[in-house]
Amino acid sequence: MRAxxxxxxxxxxSSVRTAYEELRYARVRTYLPVLxxxxxxxxxxxxxxxxxxN
Numbered sequence: 001m002r003a004x005x006x007x008x009x010x011x012x013x014s015s016v017r018t019a020y021e022e023l024r025y026a027r028v029r030t031y032l033p034v035l036x037x038x039x040x041x042x043x044x045x046x047x048x049x050x051x052x053x054n
Contacts (some may be wrong), residue, residue, distance in 0.1 A: 004044065015043035 001012050019039035026032055 007044065011044070012040075012046055015040040 012024045
């Protein structure tokens with residue numbers, strides 16, 4: 001939520017929750033935090049994704 005202060009907290013939490021659910025049964029967990037963060041960013045509106053990658 002610190003990375004996207006302009007977004008509704010519920011939207012950010014929802015994207016993180018979805019990313020967690022999608023990766024929860026991953027067999028290899030070494031990079032799970034990074035993968036979850038990237039997936040959560042992908043679920044945010046396009047304007048926020050562009051801002052994050054610049």
